[in-house]
Amino acid sequence: MSFETALRCRECGREYPLMPIYSCEFCFGPLEVAYDYDAIREATSRDRIAAGPTTLWRYAELLPCDPAYRVDLGTGFTPLLRADRLARAIGLDTLWLKNDTVNPTWSFKDRVVSVAIARAREFGFEAMACASTGNLANSVAAHAAHAGMAAYVFIPHDLEEGKVVGSAVYGPTLVMVEGSYDDVNRLCSEVAGTRPWAFVNINVRPYYAEGSRTLAFEVAEQLGWRAPDRCVAPMASGSLFTKIWKGFQELHKVGLLDTAPHTRMSGAQAAGSSPIATAFKHGTFNFVPQKPNTIARSLAIGNPADGYYALKVMEETGGGAELATDDEIVAGMRLLAETEGIFAETAGGVTIACLKRLVESGAIRRDEETVAFITGGGLKTIEALADKLTPAVRVPANAAAFDLALAEHRTLVGAGAAGGA
Amino acid sequence: MAKRRVRFTFEPQLIKEPVIYRLGQEFRLVTNIRMADVDEDVGWVVLELEGEPAEIDRGIAWAEQQGVRVDPALGDVVEG
Ligand SMILES: Cc1ncc(COP(=O)(O)O)c(C=O)c1O
Ligand SMILES: [Zn+2]
Numbered sequence: 001m002s003f004e005t006a007l008r009c010r011e012c013g014r015e016y017p018l019m020p021i022y023s024c025e026f027c028f029g030p031l032e033v034a035y036d037y038d039a040i041r042e043a044t045s046r047d048r049i050a051a052g053p054t055t056l057w058r059y060a061e062l063l064p065c066d067p068a069y070r071v072d073l074g075t076g077f078t079p080l081l082r083a084d085r086l087a088r089a090i091g092l093d094t095l096w097l098k099n100d101t102v103n104p105t106w107s108f109k110d111r112v113v114s115v116a117i118a119r120a121r122e123f124g125f126e127a128m129a130c131a132s133t134g135n136l137a138n139s140v141a142a143h144a145a146h147a148g149m150a151a152y153v154f155i156p157h158d159l160e161e162g163k164v165v166g167s168a169v170y171g172p173t174l175v176m177v178e179g180s181y182d183d184v185n186r187l188c189s190e191v192a193g194t195r196p197w198a199f200v201n202i203n204v205r206p207y208y209a210e211g212s213r214t215l216a217f218e219v220a221e222q223l224g225w226r227a228p229d230r231c232v233a234p235m236a237s238g239s240l241f242t243k244i245w246k247g248f249q250e251l252h253k254v255g256l257l258d259t260a261p262h263t264r265m266s267g268a269q270a271a272g273s274s275p276i277a278t279a280f281k282h283g284t285f286n287f288v289p290q291k292p293n294t295i296a297r298s299l300a301i302g303n304p305a306d307g308y309y310a311l312k313v314m315e316e317t318g319g320g321a322e323l324a325t326d327d328e329i330v331a332g333m334r335l336l337a338e339t340e341g342i343f344a345e346t347a348g349g350v351t352i353a354c355l356k357r358l359v360e361s362g363a364i365r366r367d368e369e370t371v372a373f374i375t376g377g378g379l380k381t382i383e384a385l386a387d388k389l390t391p392a393v394r395v396p397a398n399a400a401a402f403d404l405a406l407a408e409h410r411t412l413v414g415a416g417a418a419g420g421a
Numbered sequence: 422m423a424k425r426r427v428r429f430t431f432e433p434q435l436i437k438e439p440v441i442y443r444l445g446q447e448f449r450l451v452t453n454i455r456m457a458d459v460d461e462d463v464g465w466v467v468l469e470l471e472g473e474p475a476e477i478d479r480g481i482a483w484a485e486q487q488g489v490r491v492d493p494a495l496g497d498v499v500e501g
Contacts, residue, residue, distance in 0.1 A: 023495055269470060307496070
């Protein structure tokens with residue numbers, strides 16, 4: 001049983017049937033899934049959810065697809081970890097990390113793809129497609145493989161090796177597009193219009209995007225059915241960011257949260273691809289598209305589809321946005337790993353670096369209970385850390401040489417870093 | 422005939438130029454404006470261009486020469 005009722009234009013409110021379409025014929029605004037929240041309220045409960053699977057399918061009533069079509073690699077219900085050491089390092093009382101690095105293809109994209117592919121199968125598509133700087137490509141390829149569907153995955157020609165291999169291994173038709181970022185965009189818009197594929201971020205985008213709401217559902221449930229004071233999440237298209245806020249609001253609408261969420265939403269971008277954060281700092285909703293240039297390739301989107309809506313969420317919640325340089329991104333990755341034992345990709349570095357800036361500037365008060373979303377795993381972007389880590393102690397295999405080398409190493413990096421005797 | 426939905430972004434000095442009018446006059450294109458917003462810093466217009474694909478390409482290239490930034494109407498198709 002599913003409870004979606006229509007697609008609704010976010011600009012003019014016109015409704016459309018639940019089809020593989022994404023844009024309003026009248027005003028060209030983006031379409032979003034509408035639900036019968038009263039029926040969901042009747043169908044779901046905290047107990048029912050608690051008895052469900054330990055994946056995002058525990059929220060099936062809130063997802064715009066028939067779970068009978070699901071392609072289940074075990075996505076979601078990822079750990080919410082209390083991060084006291086990191087909190088202390090940056091000056092917060094209470095910090096939680098939503099660790100989405102542990103999803104089946106090591107990023108939160110498994111959430112959106114789970115919903116997209118279920119809906120695509122329901123529509124009768126036989127092939128999945130996407131255009132991606134890596135994480136989405138990995139997830140589409142893996143889910144299509146699990147479902148036995150064809151996959152067409154378009155990536156820029158110069159991606160990190162981990163992200164290329166992380167798609168190729170599942171055997172999709174992997175298309176490495178030569179040319180600029182704009183060229184990839186142009187080719188994919190053209191191809192999407194002519195092929196009978198479920199293009200996850202084009203013709204099934206309204207369904208796909210809803211998958212990110214499960215992050216809010218999980219955080220609220222893991223906090224004992226309440227919303228935090230503050231969320232900090234990375235932004236590329238801005239979709240994830242807006243859907244986390246939508247998810248908290250919906251939980252209240254269907255009675256799973258007792259009080260309306262008061263969460264302030266803060267978005268994080270890389271300085272080299274920061275159209276949304278820059279617009280926020282200039283106090284305008286009209287962002288200027290950019291040509292991305294940052295080590296955070298997963299966030300390198302110059303013309304964000306949901307940029308305007310992300311800025312609206314910041315205004316509505318009293319949140320905001322911050323940006324981080326490439327050096328700060330690497331420092332953020334290291335800080336997260338060294339204080340909490342979580343190895344995130346560059347997007348996680350962006351989130352931690354921006355969180356740090358927001359606390360330092362006073363934009364986030366130290367007593368706000370904060371959740372930071374760590375959305376992708378670090379092994380995909382090891383290039384970013386090349387020559388940036390403390391070198392290993394290299395020794396011949398004998399104990400005396402080891403003692404000597406360890407002593408030297410300690411004077412080099414400081415006793416603290418080398419750890420106890 | 423083809424249709425392409427695009428977003429034009431104008432820097433302040435271009436906002437007063439009749440770029441979209443000239444697109445319709447100087448190319449075999451029908452221009453159809455759907456959403457727009459202009460403030461002091463920047464203006465944008467979402468519109469549909471209808472015509473032969475090659476003519477759409479020529480029209481967009483000309484607009485870019487005038488200094489307009491042209492993007493897909495609903496944002497980038499590439500994602501993270
Ligand atoms: C690891 C990671 N975090 C965050 C994002 C941001 O997602 P969105 O496009 O929804 O803003 C992406 C992808 O785009 C990503 O790959
Ligand atoms: Zn509309």
